[in-house]
Amino acid sequence: MPSSRRPTYSPPKRDARPAPTAENGTRSPNGAAEVVGDAARGDVITASRSVPEPPAPKPVREEKTSGATVLAFPEPKGRRRRKKVILAVVTVFVVVAGLLAAAVYSPVLALQTISVTGTRLLTPAQVQAALEPLRGKPLPQIGEDDVRGLLGSLVQVKSVSVEARPPSTLDVAVHERVPVALVKQGEKYQLVDVDGVQLATTDDPTSASLPVIDGGAGAIGQDLFRATAAVLGALPPDVLAKLSNASAQSVDAVELKLVDGQTIVWGNASEKELKAKVLAALLKAPADPKNPVKVYDVSVPRHPVTR
Known part of the structure; x- marks a missing residue:
């Protein structure tokens, strides 16, 4: 007949352990598990959670001025962006100004042909002769005031309309006075x-x-x-x-x-x-x-x- 007694278990007695040494194990600097004592003798294994170290702060540059230390902090992004925009605007302005100057003073646009329409009392040749001082002048520098001033000696001319046709032609429409x-x-x-x-x-x-x-x-x-x-x-x-x-x-x-x-x-x-x-x-x-x-x-x- 089977016995009704339950078996009992007694854990083995542990002897006193010496202090942790290089031989019986130590705790790692990052808190990882280390074996203490001899695993073959049933020594205890301890474990702890590893805590990550915080990131190191960005180094701050130090500048020495007149014997004093000055901390140079990074420039704000908004200020850098404004500097870039200003630099771009100045560059565009310089380029446009250069192109305009080249167009105004370029000999490629010098006046060579004067076309005259609207004359009845005058002849086109008379108008062209009066405007001869403009020949060779760049078209962007010629305006209606210049043409009107040169035609002031022709009393038949009441008003004029001027249109430049690059590269070298000036159209002059003459509006004569009407005899009554x-x-x-x-x-x-x-x-x-x-x-x-x-x-x-x-x-x-x-x-x-x-x-x-x-x-x-x-x-x-x-x-x-x-x-x-x-x-x-x-x-x-x-x-x-x-x-x-x-x-x-x-x-x-x-x-x-x-x-x-x-x-x-x-x-x-x-x-x-x-x-x-x-x-x-x-x-x-x-x-x-x-x-x-x-x-x-x-x-x-x-x-x-x-x-």
């Missing part, structure tokens, strides 16, 4: 505009198809001449071509004569655009052979009268 009348001076006739500027001279008044102001500005006075010239300047070209002469007893009594002998009572220079439209409409109306019109009165343009 012929001023008889002895055997000559002067073409004048609304401001009384003398634009050209002719011996044949029929070649210009303009009305004649007998005596000129000096004979009838500046005020009367300007009033008459202002009226002529308001007329459309087809009506102006039908006029033979113009006169004025006063600034309120301007009269025009047509080539067929008809008279136009204009009055003063007020509402000249409306008067010009009314007169053009009256001249286009069918003529009555039995009652031919001798006078067109547009001095009151909203109530014109023919007789």
Whole structure:
């Protein structure tokens, strides 16, 4: 019959251990497990958790100035970024300035050809001769003021438009003054505009198809001449071509004569655009052979009268 007694176990008695030496084991510096004593004799194995050492701080540079030690800390990133941006902007500015200077003073863009349009009283050769001092000058250095100043001696030129066409061409569009009348001076006739500027001279008044102001500005006075010239300047070209002469007893009594002998009572220079439209409409109306019109009165343009 089996016994009911449980077996008992008694651990072996440990003898006193000597202090840890190089022979019986030591603890490692990083806390790893070390064998203490002789494993063959059943000595105890101890273990401990390894704690990592914190990273060493970045070294701080030391600078000595006048016998004193100065700590140099790293430059902030924001400041370095600003320096880079400023350097890039300065570089771009220098490059652009260099390119502009090269374009402004480059002989490659020197003016060689002057193209002239818009002349009727003048010839293109006259304009080109007046602009000759600009030849050889770089196009970027030529402006409208330069061209206008050189053409100031040509009274026919009222204004100009200038356009540079690289590498060496300058386009000049001339806007001339418009002659509105012929001023008889002895055997000559002067073409004048609304401001009384003398634009050209002719011996044949029929070649210009303009009305004649007998005596000129000096004979009838500046005020009367300007009033008459202002009226002529308001007329459309087809009506102006039908006029033979113009006169004025006063600034309120301007009269025009047509080539067929008809008279136009204009009055003063007020509402000249409306008067010009009314007169053009009256001249286009069918003529009555039995009652031919001798006078067109547009001095009151909203109530014109023919007789």
